[in-house]
Amino acid sequence: MDLDAVAEWSRLVVSAAVIVYLTAWLAFCAEAGTLSRARRTAAAAQEHERELVTAGSHGAGAGATSVSDDAVEPGHAHPSGEVEQQAERMGRIGRVVLIAATVVLAIGVSMRGLGTERMPWGNMYEFSITGALVASVVFLGLARTAAGRAVAVWAVLLVFITLGAAVTVLYVPPGPLQPALESYWLVIHVGMAVVAFGLFTVSAVISALQIVAERSAKRGAVHGFGASLPPERTLDRLAYRLTAVGFPIWTFGPLILGAVWAEVSWGRFWGWDPKEVWALITWLAYAAYLHARATAGWKGSKASVVALIAYATVLFSYFGVNIFFNGLHSYGGL
Amino acid sequence: MSTKTRAPALKPVEFGRWIWRQLTSMRIALMLLFLLAVAAIPGSVLPQSDIDPVAVSAFRARNPELSEWYDRLGMFDVYSAPWFAAIYLALMVSLVGCILPRTWQHWKAMRSEPPRAPRRLSRMPAYRQVEVDATPDEVLALARAELRSRRFKLAADRGDGAVSAEAGRLRETGNVLFHLCLVVVLLAVAGGGLFGYRANVLIPEGSGFTNQVIQFDSLSAGPMFDQSDLPPFSLDLESFEMDFIESGPQQGTADHYEATVRFVPEPGAEPRTETIRVNEPLEVDGSLIHIINPGYAPAFTVRDADGTILAEGPVAFLPQDDNFTSTGVVKVQVPPEDGDDLGIEAVFYPTAVLDEKGPRSVFPAPRNPAVFLTAYHGDLGLDDGRPESVFRLDLERMQQFEGENGEPYRKALSVGDTAELPNGSYITFDGYVTWANFQISRNSGKEIALVGAVVAVLGLMGSLYLRRRRVWVRAAVGEQGRTVVEVAGLHRAENSAGDQLTDEVGAVTDGLMLRLNGSEQDRES
Numbered sequence A: 001m002d003l004d005a006v007a008e009w010s011r012l013v014v015s016a017a018v019i020v021y022l023t024a025w026l027a028f029c030a031e032a033g034t035l036s037r038a039r040r041t042a043a044a045a046q047e048h049e050r051e052l053v054t055a056g057s058h059g060a061g062a063g064a065t066s067v068s069d070d071a072v073e074p075g076h077a078h079p080s081g082e083v084e085q086q087a088e089r090m091g092r093i094g095r096v097v098l099i100a101a102t103v104v105l106a107i108g109v110s111m112r113g114l115g116t117e118r119m120p121w122g123n124m125y126e127f128s129i130t131g132a133l134v135a136s137v138v139f140l141g142l143a144r145t146a147a148g149r150a151v152a153v154w155a156v157l158l159v160f161i162t163l164g165a166a167v168t169v170l171y172v173p174p175g176p177l178q179p180a181l182e183s184y185w186l187v188i189h190v191g192m193a194v195v196a197f198g199l200f201t202v203s204a205v206i207s208a209l210q211i212v213a214e215r216s217a218k219r220g221a222v223h224g225f226g227a228s229l230p231p232e233r234t235l236d237r238l239a240y241r242l243t244a245v246g247f248p249i250w251t252f253g254p255l256i257l258g259a260v261w262a263e264v265s266w267g268r269f270w271g272w273d274p275k276e277v278w279a280l281i282t283w284l285a286y287a288a289y290l291h292a293r294a295t296a297g298w299k300g301s302k303a304s305v306v307a308l309i310a311y312a313t314v315l316f317s318y319f320g321v322n323i324f325f326n327g328l329h330s331y332g333g334l
Numbered sequence B: 001m002s003t004k005t006r007a008p009a010l011k012p013v014e015f016g017r018w019i020w021r022q023l024t025s026m027r028i029a030l031m032l033l034f035l036l037a038v039a040a041i042p043g044s045v046l047p048q049s050d051i052d053p054v055a056v057s058a059f060r061a062r063n064p065e066l067s068e069w070y071d072r073l074g075m076f077d078v079y080s081a082p083w084f085a086a087i088y089l090a091l092m093v094s095l096v097g098c099i100l101p102r103t104w105q106h107w108k109a110m111r112s113e114p115p116r117a118p119r120r121l122s123r124m125p126a127y128r129q130v131e132v133d134a135t136p137d138e139v140l141a142l143a144r145a146e147l148r149s150r151r152f153k154l155a156a157d158r159g160d161g162a163v164s165a166e167a168g169r170l171r172e173t174g175n176v177l178f179h180l181c182l183v184v185v186l187l188a189v190a191g192g193g194l195f196g197y198r199a200n201v202l203i204p205e206g207s208g209f210t211n212q213v214i215q216f217d218s219l220s221a222g223p224m225f226d227q228s229d230l231p232p233f234s235l236d237l238e239s240f241e242m243d244f245i246e247s248g249p250q251q252g253t254a255d256h257y258e259a260t261v262r263f264v265p266e267p268g269a270e271p272r273t274e275t276i277r278v279n280e281p282l283e284v285d286g287s288l289i290h291i292i293n294p295g296y297a298p299a300f301t302v303r304d305a306d307g308t309i310l311a312e313g314p315v316a317f318l319p320q321d322d323n324f325t326s327t328g329v330v331k332v333q334v335p336p337e338d339g340d341d342l343g344i345e346a347v348f349y350p351t352a353v354l355d356e357k358g359p360r361s362v363f364p365a366p367r368n369p370a371v372f373l374t375a376y377h378g379d380l381g382l383d384d385g386r387p388e389s390v391f392r393l394d395l396e397r398m399q400q401f402e403g404e405n406g407e408p409y410r411k412a413l414s415v416g417d418t419a420e421l422p423n424g425s426y427i428t429f430d431g432y433v434t435w436a437n438f439q440i441s442r443n444s445g446k447e448i449a450l451v452g453a454v455v456a457v458l459g460l461m462g463s464l465y466l467r468r469r470r471v472w473v474r475a476a477v478g479e480q481g482r483t484v485v486e487v488a489g490l491h492r493a494e495n496s497a498g499d500q501l502t503d504e505v506g507a508v509t510d511g512l513m514l515r516l517n518g519s520e521q522d523r524e525s
């Protein structure tokens, strides 16, 4: 079989995955939307009931007391059963479609790998689709928890955008690598960078939501987007755990193996080139995040802000450095 | 103005202590981490003189005034600038100052016993209570066995009717190990810089060199580097092959470089043949020989009007683009009594195409090699002792030859062609060879740095994934005469979820019940 053709078709498969992700995203939106509408209705009912209670009509609320008797967290009113079921159905559809999308994407990524006869992370296009696949798998793992589902809408949107950009702007036709890249170090080094990239991405989405959730909890909001999120402590912990998995991978893959590879390839293990510098900056930023969480005054959204800054450096380490510092002559207008 | 009374002035010792406490606080560590990250940015944006001096000169030429300021701030040498060093040294001091006391505390903690059970176990974040028929002593013995099988460290029996256990102490060990290893890595890198060296030498196919400082084109070495450390090998480049991708979207991209060298490890030793490829350096006594970049060296013969050879052989040209359009010069020194020096400036095109866009190379491999040249006469200035580039002519005392129509003299030659210069000399384009730029380097301390880094990651994983927690089991005869067993847990790590601890306390309780049932078939109430 013509391997180049396999690699070329992979683009079509990845494009198809983009559409399936879009479908999953719409389903998750529908779930979130339905839930939030139901919650608003329930909150209104609760409000209404409270008014009645304060007015002294004891009998009126009897039928609906489950609302106030339940140990409901503030701001988490119970939506009515039927609507909840409907939302649940949308959520299930979303998850199934998401699994389908992940499988299609995995096929697309594998075809690219088979077609080029190497690991599919040799350029920005390949890195992006593989990174999106990792994020998607991490996310499927999370989708079993309530907190995970709450971030579904955003995580899937991000995967969708990344893939969309990959098949359009970032696309590079298949081909072999430059001699400097032909090494098994590439497989491990870049492979670990992709995995950490995927983990940091999902983690960053959760950190962003944590900030929103904490703000809305501070305001005591009962409905609206913030109130529909899981408790901010849960989000905070989830984001931390994902980063805690990603950080050693980043330390080992991009930094340590990067240095080993640089020594084999260029005869020096650290040369302050922009890529190395940015990998270090990212590492320092995440170390700052981990320290922030260990410092009393920096819990919650303050730490999340640090996490988001750290994620910005991840994005720059990859996209920024490749785009802005590509040649040694591109320093021009600065 | 503030109405507060001023704090009494601090004595120097107190002030010193205050500074130290600040410096070793977590908050400052956090700021220094951020500061270092930010400080590293300009070095990635602006050209750096030890990485790309050419780009720095270009930048200076474009922005002379700005460059003056940048020079004052060390912006072209960020990573060796004093302010950069100040930040990472402060971070290191902070780290050591923070970690050493913790190491000491942890050392003591490791050798101490898990503390006594608190009086009210039910106040602990995780708690279970069951009643059993076994006696308190039986229960406690089985609880010890259960906790030991879960790899808890147990306190000696204090006779207080309770078992104290602790697990996950390695978390702090990991944390300490990680931070200490960071220091090891940094010291190894800094120390290596003192002893290491890096040299470059450009060798055309068919030539060679011996590993001595005078033969290098450039050398950068640490202050402790000693010339006699250089391994005394010599090397001849027998062939250097470059393959390029012939077709497809990546046409023209380098596919493979391979140098075949005749290698003599030390004077008088048996020569052997070695191959050096990209990613496959040759290792000699801790020094590495790498191919850094390749190029072409067109070969010329220059004769005077009588046919006497003035110069011959390949001359390395510098590639200017991905298709290896290469520029270089041939300098022909002529004794003053015989006339002017000759200087030839030429461009070599491996696959030359000449059309309305002018001459250019469309492929990096030599499919249709050609040179376009012009020539100068005058004084090359080779004798005045000034350093000069082998890739450029000093045109100060040279004049360009003119062609028949009064235009500057130009000629295009294919392999084997000869051109006559206006002064009657001849230049023949004999062919070309390839050249490779070799780097000989030693990175001292790299093994220590690597081991330190790997241990650091292991310590980090311990620090991130282990949870330090305590479990207590208390058994006492209750009011109804049955034994009341309380199991409680407390975790030290902020980041672990409470439900994990609850699960664990549940599991300990269940395990204990199983053991009790196993030993006595007790009924659980």
Ligand code: HEM
Binding pocket: A284, A286, A287, A290, A291, A294, B023, B024, B025, B026, B029, B033, B091, B094, B095, B096, B098, B099, B175, B179, B182, B460, B463, B464
């Ligand atoms: C290059 C500088 C540093 C890096 C890369 C770094 C990295 C880290 C990382 C990744 C952790 C997370 C481990 C965990 O959560 O248990 C951590 C924890 C910690 N770091 Fe650092 N650190 C640095 C400097 C410092 C300094 C200067 C101090 C002291 C002021 C310090 C004190 C600590 C402490 C006490 C912890 C444990 C926090 C806890 O109890 O969870 N570190 N460090």
